[in-house]
Amino acid sequence: MRNFITDQHEQEAVESLKRLVAKPSYLTEKEEGAPFGTGPRAALDEMMKICAELGFETYTDPDGYYGYAQVGEGKSIFGILGHMDVVPAGDPKDWDSDPFKAVVKNGVIYGRGVQDDKGPSIAALYAVKALMDAGIKFKERIRFIFGTDEETLWRCIAQYNKKEEPITHGISPDSEFPVTYAEKGLQQSYLIGPGSKEVQLSMKNPFNAVPAQAAYSGPKLDKVKQALDELDFDYKDNGDEIIVLGKSVHAMLAPQGVNAVLRLAMALDKVFSFAPLDFIGKCFKEDATGKNLLGDVEDEASGHLTINLSNIEINEEQTRMQIDMRIPVTVDHDQLIAQLEKEVAKYDLKYENFDYLEPLYVPKDSELVQTLMSVYHAVTGDNTQPQISGGATFARTMTQCVAFGGMLPGVPDYMHQVNEQWELDKMFTAMKIYAEAIYQIVGQN
Numbered sequence: 001m002r003n004f005i006t007d008q009h010e011q012e013a014v015e016s017l018k019r020l021v022a023k024p025s026y027l028t029e030k031e032e033g034a035p036f037g038t039g040p041r042a043a044l045d046e047m048m049k050i051c052a053e054l055g056f057e058t059y060t061d062p063d064g065y066y067g068y069a070q071v072g073e074g075k076s077i078f079g080i081l082g083h084m085d086v087v088p089a090g091d092p093k094d095w096d097s098d099p100f101k102a103v104v105k106n107g108v109i110y111g112r113g114v115q116d117d118k119g120p121s122i123a124a125l126y127a128v129k130a131l132m133d134a135g136i137k138f139k140e141r142i143r144f145i146f147g148t149d150e151e152t153l154w155r156c157i158a159q160y161n162k163k164e165e166p167i168t169h170g171i172s173p174d175s176e177f178p179v180t181y182a183e184k185g186l187q188q189s190y191l192i193g194p195g196s197k198e199v200q201l202s203m204k205n206p207f208n209a210v211p212a213q214a215a216y217s218g219p220k221l222d223k224v225k226q227a228l229d230e231l232d233f234d235y236k237d238n239g240d241e242i243i244v245l246g247k248s249v250h251a252m253l254a255p256q257g258v259n260a261v262l263r264l265a266m267a268l269d270k271v272f273s274f275a276p277l278d279f280i281g282k283c284f285k286e287d288a289t290g291k292n293l294l295g296d297v298e299d300e301a302s303g304h305l306t307i308n309l310s311n312i313e314i315n316e317e318q319t320r321m322q323i324d325m326r327i328p329v330t331v332d333h334d335q336l337i338a339q340l341e342k343e344v345a346k347y348d349l350k351y352e353n354f355d356y357l358e359p360l361y362v363p364k365d366s367e368l369v370q371t372l373m374s375v376y377h378a379v380t381g382d383n384t385q386p387q388i389s390g391g392a393t394f395a396r397t398m399t400q401c402v403a404f405g406g407m408l409p410g411v412p413d414y415m416h417q418v419n420e421q422w423e424l425d426k427m428f429t430a431m432k433i434y435a436e437a438i439y440q441i442v443g444q445n
């Protein structure tokens with residue numbers, strides 16, 4: 001197979017990646033023109049500078065939320081979505097080298113952001129640069145869009161979508177090869193109910209993990225223990241406190257975990273008479289597929305609904321539960337929420353939205369997915385099939401957009417970790433895949 005990438009492209013890509021790593025771009029205090037702090041803004045500016053040097057037209061949002069770099073002509077836009085922000089490095093002493101001074105050792109580049117997402121962004125950028133150097137003309141505009149708030153709240157891409165021209169189709173190199181063509185809708189919400197004088201609970205758990213422990217030290221402890229025994233649920237008995245035990249997994253895999261909060265609530269429901277506890281004990285129970293509450297909600301493209309109910313707070317004024325739902329891609333969101341509202345109302349609970357990310361779905365037999373898959377297969381010889389995911393990339397914020405690379409199967413995942421690193425050989429393979437794919441989608445000889 002032809003290869004547009006030369007040794008010089010590879011070397012220059014590594015040098016440019018070093019320039020980006022040198023701008024520590026984790027979230028800090030907002031400043032003028034730097035809504036997520038001066039670090040993310042500096043990394044964005046550096047990327048725009050690199051793009052301009054390579055011959056792209058560039059535009060930086062004056063408010064500092066995003067920037068884009070464009071080449072080619074035509075009505076349509078092929079978008080390539082990446083992000084210039086990173087997570088903090090933790091204690092630099094835990095690193096073998098300075099996290100913000102990228103070094104190459106034995107063919108591996110080290111530094112915060114080399115995998116997530118400065119490295120893959122640079123790989124895709126130099127893939128297009130290689131096509132430009134080969135004299136390829138583009139029948140559409142290729143537009144790189146770089147956000148600066150991917151690791152927190154995606155406010156950057158929300159601004160882009162509010163202010164700029166939408167892409168026609170595209171990819172996000174912020175995940176794994178081959179293609180992620182479906183990401184479930186992600187709905188995080190609260191269920192709010194009355195308070196209780198009799199039974200109270202206080203805990204703090206994140207939305208996105210199944211809780212492995214739930215402590216209780218309130219009234220009628222002996223009866224609660226008895227209820228747990230009857231239900232055959234494991235717990236640790238510390239005398240005047242018990243800790244119900246479960247098994248933690250990521251919320252997107254909730255049915256594979258054991259939810260300690262639900263188990264505790266089921267036991268409490270046997271002891272106390274309280275409508276919000278009835279909701280767990282008599283309706284939801286332990287089933288994280290949500291079947292008891294909403295019936296079978298599933299589709300062929302992305303599987304079954306999952307619901308992770310990870311936190312219950314009860315005080316004198318209020319009950320507050322938190323749920324994380326991963327909704328199959330073809331299910332009508334608003335209808336599902338209306339059904340949920342109706343069901344929980346039977347237990348004195350009111351639904352309250354916290355955050356919603358729309359699903360991503362580009363069918364497997366679409367031209368985009370087919371082309372990306374055939375190029376991936378031709379370059380690597382690997383037969384891995386396109387993926388679905390309960391996770392989230394920028395791809396879902398735009399139409400006809402899928403996650404595509406930059407990590408090859410089997411590459412160790414160093415994202416968000418100490419000594420973040422990427423084998424240069426793997427990075428260059430990603431460049432080769434991007435160049436051929438983009439050539440086949442928007443190139444003309």
Ligand SMILES: [Zn+2]
Binds near residue numbers: 083150174
């Ligand atoms: Zn990322």
